[in-house]
Amino acid sequence: MRAIVFEDYKTFPTLKEIDRPTPGPGEVLLKVAGAGACHSDVAIYDVFEADTPGRVPPSFVLGHENSGWVEELGPGVEGFEKGDAHLVYGPVGCGRCKACSRGQDTYCENQATNPYMGIGLGRDGGMAEYVSVPARNLVPLGDADPMAAAPLSDAGLTPYHAIKLALPQLAGGGKTALVIGLGGLGQIGVQILRALTGATIIATDMKPEAMAQAEKYGAVTVPGGDDQVDRIRELTGGRGVDAVFDFVGAAPTIGVAMASVAVQGRVTIVGIDGGAHPWSFFTAPNEAELTSTYWGTIEDLHEVVAMYRAGQIVPEVERFSLDDGLEAYRRLQAGELSARAVVVPHSS
Template sequence: MRAFQLVEWQKPPQLREVLVPEPGPGQVLVKIGGAGACHSDLHIMQAPVPPPGNGMRLPFTLGHENAGWVEKLGPGVTGFAPDDPVIVYGPWGCGLCANCRRGRENYCQKTGGRGGGLGGHDGGMAEYLLVPASRFLIPLGTLDPREAAPLTDAGLTSYHAVKRSLHLLGPGSAAVVIGAGGLGQMAIQILRALSAATTIVAVDTATDKLDTAKRLGADEALLSGDQAVTRVKDMTHQQGAQLVLDMVGLDPTLRMAAQMARALGHLTIVGLGGGALPVNFSSPPHECSVAAPYWGSLPELIDVIALARQRKVRMLVEHFPLARVAEAYQLLQDGKIQGRAVITPQM
């Protein structure tokens, strides 16, 4: 089969011929319908060495947002049958530690919460994906794997980031989403579906993404900068927003997030831009909690799929055949993907 693999650090990945994996006991082979191209893949491609605590060894198949159809069951696997449409939970934990037993495999105490294309396992930018345990598969029902794949990260990460702050978002509250790309678009829809926030504000540097944010449920769409800070302060009577989600994570966006947040609010860093939040006695505002959540739990992915089935959230996707995977990543790097680029090896 063909697989898009990172072969050498800081070198472009290669589309290579590799053997189709054979599922062992408890494992499942999935025929990939869709694999989302994520910004975190770009960070991996550009890294000079594996990220700290990451056991990844080269060559390595990229892709951690995966959905498809069951191809073959390993010995002992029950509950699934060939051709079942499934989505693959990404952060593969040990299944035995306290966090995993609560469904929080994204915070597995053995792996540090890194797996499923990020921690030494081959990902889904290939024709087939070997899933190490059937518990990582969730039935998709009538959802199309080629459309649903980004729910495993863009959807789940946004859901987890919003859910932890829902108690702050009562009537009259405001939430700001900085970055209106794939993650931000999902966050806006999840805020609209789950919260009672009166005002949802999208902030971005691109007017086309702001237009999309408005169509997906944002009440205000602001160009990034000082004027956006002033507008958020004005609409919140100079108090700031109860929740600020930074889906970018660069120095300028984090400075802006600190200015837009309010005392006793939440400032949540989701983006992997590598910036530093200015922290002193007055920044962020007093008792504003700062968190950097990672991905989401397995039960939360079940919730996200339910929202998608109810058509309360949808990911804007642009499909690319596997032969054009490098082009898809370049367009992502250049900021030319509106929602999510999804690689479709079977099309």
């Protein structure tokens, strides 16, 4: 079968022929419906080096945002029908520790000794015609479109988990939320905030077209610039924002987040740009929380799928054939995409 493979650090991936996987015990072989191209993939092949913390050694098939149709069951697997559509939960922990027993594979206690981080992150992913995944990691999609759903396994799950943890700050009237960065995760984050809260949603970005898209989902937008924080605070009556979600994670955006948050508010860094921020008792608002999240739980993903099937989340996607998959990564890396690139290997 054909697959897009990460073969070495600082090396653009290749489209090549590899063996079709055979599902092992407890696994299911999926005929891939869609595989989302994510900036994390670009980091794997273009940013990471052999000594980078959190690296995932080559070689393996890329693609950690996956959906597909059941093709074949491995030994010991029951309860799945061939042709049924599922979304794939990407993280894979040890399956034995307390965190994994709760479906929190991203907090696996044995992460340092696991052979890989997840599907498409050390283990062969979905940028291929077929992918083999643990049966436990499948979330049924019913009759919902699996191709458009593929990015939800990260671009939907990650903002959902961050927002769900911050809901106490957004409970009640007169609350405000700020979304910094309106890429794929930020746009879905705006939709999730609209569906789950009554908060006024403020969104900020440097791209006018991204802000226009967020306005369609009900956000009030503020462009980047010297008066960015002042304008955000003006929208809150000077009080500051109750819950801030930074989907970039660069030093300047963290600075905007901390300058915009209210007393007893919460700042969640979701983006992994690696920025740092100096903290001082005398400059940070009293009892304001600064935290980070990573991906989410499989229970969260079931809830994301429920929102997708109810029409509360509508991912903006641009579809590419597998033959054009490398072009999708090139455009992603060049910042030329306005929607989530989804590779659809079996599209006619």
